[in-house]
Amino acid sequence: MSYHANEKGYYGEFGGAYIPEMLYPNCEELRQNYLQIMQEPSFQEEFHHLLKDYVGRPTPLYFAERLSKKYNTKIYLKREDLCHTGAHKVNNTIGQILMAKKLGKNRIIAETGAGQHGVATATVCALMGIECVVYMGEIDIARQAPNVARMKMLGAEVRPATSGSKTLKDATNEAIRDWINNPVDTHYIIGSVVGPHPYPDMVARFQSVISEEIKSQLLEKESRENPDYVVACVGGGSNAAGAFYHFLDTPEVGIIAVEAAGKGIHSGESAATSALGKVGIIHGSKTLLMQTSDGQITEPYSISAGLDYPGVGPMHAHLYTSGRGEFISITDDDAMQAGLELCKLEGIIPAIETSHALAIFEDRKFNENDIVVVNLSGRGDKDLQNYIDYFKL
Numbered sequence: 001m002s003y004h005a006n007e008k009g010y011y012g013e014f015g016g017a018y019i020p021e022m023l024y025p026n027c028e029e030l031r032q033n034y035l036q037i038m039q040e041p042s043f044q045e046e047f048h049h050l051l052k053d054y055v056g057r058p059t060p061l062y063f064a065e066r067l068s069k070k071y072n073t074k075i076y077l078k079r080e081d082l083c084h085t086g087a088h089k090v091n092n093t094i095g096q097i098l099m100a101k102k103l104g105k106n107r108i109i110a111e112t113g114a115g116q117h118g119v120a121t122a123t124v125c126a127l128m129g130i131e132c133v134v135y136m137g138e139i140d141i142a143r144q145a146p147n148v149a150r151m152k153m154l155g156a157e158v159r160p161a162t163s164g165s166k167t168l169k170d171a172t173n174e175a176i177r178d179w180i181n182n183p184v185d186t187h188y189i190i191g192s193v194v195g196p197h198p199y200p201d202m203v204a205r206f207q208s209v210i211s212e213e214i215k216s217q218l219l220e221k222e223s224r225e226n227p228d229y230v231v232a233c234v235g236g237g238s239n240a241a242g243a244f245y246h247f248l249d250t251p252e253v254g255i256i257a258v259e260a261a262g263k264g265i266h267s268g269e270s271a272a273t274s275a276l277g278k279v280g281i282i283h284g285s286k287t288l289l290m291q292t293s294d295g296q297i298t299e300p301y302s303i304s305a306g307l308d309y310p311g312v313g314p315m316h317a318h319l320y321t322s323g324r325g326e327f328i329s330i331t332d333d334d335a336m337q338a339g340l341e342l343c344k345l346e347g348i349i350p351a352i353e354t355s356h357a358l359a360i361f362e363d364r365k366f367n368e369n370d371i372v373v374v375n376l377s378g379r380g381d382k383d384l385q386n387y388i389d390y391f392k393l
């Protein structure tokens with residue numbers, strides 16, 4: 001069994017493209033062209049040139065000696081926090097802006113919740129001199145003022161979504177409406193391994209540079225390409241998909257996905273999709289999502305804005321139900337403590353999303369000689385106010 005998408009975009013029973021007819025031409029154009037464009041030497045050359053000189057890749061694979069000592073195992077950190085803009089998201093937006101150019105598009109739209117994907121999209125649009133419109137819920141605009149300011153400084157137009165709950169799903173609806181109305185000149189940059197086929201597969205391929213680098217870096221440091229475990233936090237699942245990608249079909253490598261339990265899985269305030277989700281359709285994809293008994297999407301909760309998503313990408317739904325992946329959920333409190341611990345032990349302030357992945361070591365024990373790679377998806381600068389409020393700093 002392969003854990004990659006088949007040509008229709010299915011991972012087992014999950015994935016596909018469940019879209020309104022009016023969106024069909026847009027998705028179809030992308031589906032017919034994305035693999036071929038990605039394989040073109042000119043595309044690969046420009047993608048890797050920008051990853052190197054603009055993003056700052058390869059990111060280091062760092063042996064965390066003091067953290068390893070504390071948990072009596074060998075922990076390596078894949079430093080995506082050192083990417084330009086402070087997280088892995090830019091790997092995908094660089095890939096998609098080049099894809100948009102190859103498809104002859106001269107206008108970009110995106111939706112954003114906390115603003116991180118909006119900033120990563122505005123960044124690459126500035127880099128390429130391409131018009132950028134970011135849809136964002138009115139409530140999120142008020143909550144995330146620094147990221148709104150960043151997007152504006154980078155030249156993007158931030159359009160408020162004023163319907164419904166005025167948050168991410170309403171911004172997504174607005175972006176889809178825009179795309180339907182502008183099928184010829186506009187590309188829609190989705191920010192995670194979610195949405196209709198081919199987005200989950202395309203985004204996973206752009207992020208797969210993470211596991212490609214882990215393999216060669218581990219070979220250099222440990223004389224072996226494969227770790228015993230790879231660990232990553234999962235919101236929509238893009239940093240995890242990138243960290244797992246080249247290990248998916250290697251059963252000796254354990255895959256550990258970490259979700260946000262919020263205030264506890266059964267507290268009613270959680271974002272632990274694998275534990276709480278049922279099969280349904282969200283953003284054009286069949287996957288696991290949190291929903292009420294009559295199929296309405298449940299409002300998720302996590303202290304971390306990036307994990308606060310009611311679904312999970314179809315790759316991860318398949319990893320969960322097939323048993324290939326081990327899924328662990330971590331509460332707000334445990335994540336915050338693990339984040340602070342990394343500061344004190346290694347001098348690295350992680351994003352709160354990433355802190356969830358770091359928190360597994362309290363309960364999940366590994367052997368002394370196990371090599372465990374944790375994907376350090378982002379840095380904590382953006383979360384400083386949350387850390388200040390939580391620890392009363």
Ligand SMILES: *Cc1c(COP(=O)(O)O)cnc(C)c1O
Pocket residue numbers: 087088089116191192193233234235236237238239240306307351353354377378379
């Ligand atoms: C957005 C974000 C995430 C969650 O998104 P994925 O698509 O699940 O990777 C995780 N970590 C950081 C630092 C983020 O900014």
